[in-house]
Amino acid sequence: MDAPPRYLTPAEAATQLRVSTDTVLRLIASGELPALRVSSRIIRIPAPAFAVFQAGRQPTRRAVVRRTRRTEVTLGRDEQAPDLPGARSRASLTA
Numbered sequence: 125m126d127a128p129p130r131y132l133t134p135a136e137a138a139t140q141l142r143v144s145t146d147t148v149l150r151l152i153a154s155g156e157l158p159a160l161r162v163s164s165r166i167i168r169i170p171a172p173a174f175a176v177f178q179a180g181r182q183p184t185r186r187a188v189v190r191r192t193r194r195t196e197v198t199l200g201r202d203e204q205a206p207d208l209p210g211a212r213s214r215a216s217l218t219a
Contacts, residue, residue, distance in 0.1 A: 131160070131168035141178070151177075 134148045137157070141148065149167075151157035158173040199205060
């Protein structure tokens with residue numbers, strides 16, 4: 125048994141919509157058709173979002189979550205940071 129695909133390629137979406145792949149890419153670029161960019165060359169369209177688009181409804185846009193990495197290391201009460209060459213000391217940071 126083959127499970128339905130979770131993601132479609134732009135070519136698969138174009139075949140189902142009976143349009144060109146370029147048209148699907150334009151829909152993605154304009155934001156009308158939600159898609160994920162897996163890498164610089166690979167784009168995937170979530171199957172549920174494609175079904176909503178195919179039904180003629182506008183998919184709901186979700187906010188993009190950007191996560192930042194913490195650059196500061198939290199040390200325990202009795203721990204001390206190792207002395208690294210070129211690193212600034214805590215005293216120089218607060219002064």
